[in-house]
Amino acid sequence: MENISTQIAQVAPLEHYIILSALLFSLGVLGVMLRRNVIIMFMSIELMLNACNLLLAAFSAFHSSAAGQVFVFFIMIVAAAEVAVGLAIIVMIYRNIHSIDINELSKLKW
Amino acid sequence: MTQFLFYFLSFVAVAAGLMVITAKNPVHSVLYLIIAFFAIAGHYILLNAQFLAIVHIIVYAGAIMVLFLSVIMLLNLNKDNEPAKSNVLKLAAAVAAGLLLVTFTGTLKGTESIIAAQPYDDQIGYVKALGKVLFNDFLLPFEVSALLLLSAIIGAVVLVKHDLK
Numbered sequence: 001m002e003n004i005s006t007q008i009a010q011v012a013p014l015e016h017y018i019i020l021s022a023l024l025f026s027l028g029v030l031g032v033m034l035r036r037n038v039i040i041m042f043m044s045i046e047l048m049l050n051a052c053n054l055l056l057a058a059f060s061a062f063h064s065s066a067a068g069q070v071f072v073f074f075i076m077i078v079a080a081a082e083v084a085v086g087l088a089i090i091v092m093i094y095r096n097i098h099s100i101d102i103n104e105l106s107k108l109k110w
Numbered sequence: 111m112t113q114f115l116f117y118f119l120s121f122v123a124v125a126a127g128l129m130v131i132t133a134k135n136p137v138h139s140v141l142y143l144i145i146a147f148f149a150i151a152g153h154y155i156l157l158n159a160q161f162l163a164i165v166h167i168i169v170y171a172g173a174i175m176v177l178f179l180s181v182i183m184l185l186n187l188n189k190d191n192e193p194a195k196s197n198v199l200k201l202a203a204a205v206a207a208g209l210l211l212v213t214f215t216g217t218l219k220g221t222e223s224i225i226a227a228q229p230y231d232d233q234i235g236y237v238k239a240l241g242k243v244l245f246n247d248f249l250l251p252f253e254v255s256a257l258l259l260l261s262a263i264i265g266a267v268v269l270v271k272h273d274l275k
Contacts, residue, residue, distance in 0.1 A: 011156055012116040015219065020120045022214035024127055024146075026207045031131030033203035036195065039136050039182060043143050046174065047127055050150050053166075055218075061157040066234040066243040072162055073244070076169050077255045081262035083174045087181045088269035094185050 017058035024051035038090050038100040042083075049079050116156055123149035136187050140178050147171055159235035 024047060031044030053072045060068025090100060097104050126146035133139045147170045154163035195203075233239050244252055 011112045014221075016116070016120075018218045018221070019215055020123070022211050022218065023124055025214065026211040027124070027127040027131060029210055030203060030207035033206065034131060034195065034200060037136060037187075039178065039187065040131065040139050043130055043139055043178065046143065046170075047130065047146065050147065050170075053162075054150055054153055057154055057157050057159050057162055061159060061235070064234060066240055067247070069159055069162055069235060069240060070244055070248050072159075073165065073240075074248075074251060074255060076165060077259060080169055080173060081258050083177055084262045084266045085269070087177055088266040091181060091185065091270050100185070100187065 014058060014062050017055060021051045021055035021058070024048075024054070036102050038093070038102055041102065042086055042090070046079065046083070049075060112156065115152070119149045119152045119156070122146075123153070136182050137179070140175060140182065143178075144171055144175050147175070154235075157235070161235060161237045161240050 028044040028046075028048030028051065031047065032041050035041055035044070053075055056068045056072050056075070060066065060072075093105065094100055123146050126142045126149065129142040130139050130146065133142060147166065151163045151166045151171075154160075154166060
């Protein structure tokens with residue numbers, strides 16, 4: 001048991017997983033702030049969700065607790081539901097204003 | 111060897127993530143996002159979480175990315191006609207994201223000392239062990255998530271349908 005414990009720490013220390021996840025999350029935030037295309041903003045949100053998932057899985061593996069991985073599973077379910085509804089909303093927006101530029105949506109009324 | 115694999119996968123994930131937010135063509139963004147997702151699936155395998163790796167590939171590369179691509183093709187958006195933001199706004203966004211990165215690493219850095227006492231169990235990521243946890247401790251959230259998916263399907267159909275009557 002002790003042998004495997006040092007084995008997983010040899011792959012990478014938990015610190016590196018934290019830095020990697022923080023980097024991916026910041027990239028997602030940057031994408032949301034930088035772009036005006038709704039679909040690319042949506043993809044950036046997916047990137048943020050995946051950064052959180054990766055960190056949850058890393059903590060779960062280092063903590064020897066399956067609960068973290070179950071939560072990753074639930075986050076994936078919520079992400080799938082979110083993509084289905086969100087893309088439907090984007091299609092509807094495109095039908096109404098014939099653009100997916102987010103600045104066109106600053107007036108919600110028409 | 112595995113250590114090298116970790117840094118290689120990390121580099122691929124971050125580089126692909128960078129390309130997702132900088133690519134001009136939305137279709138290229140989707141393809142780079144698929145690369146990033148496969149790198150993250152590799153990370154799950156390195157973490158001994160086989161079930162998560164499989165589900166991640168099926169759900170993200172198989173379902174979500176197909177949905178993204180089909181919407182881009184449906185709306186005929188595979189060309190760059192996106193007006194650029196001003197340079198001041200871009201700089202402000204980069205500074206804000208960098209500050210967020212510093213905050214996250216600073217906040218989370220102290221957490222690794224908490225977990226030192228746990229003995230490592232390499233079985234938790236397997237389907238058998240995870241299924242037992244999922245259907246014993248997390249049965250109610252599991253059933254509720256089925257309802258969530260059903261309502262998402264109905265909501266998507268209702269949203270895009272032209273005339274419901």
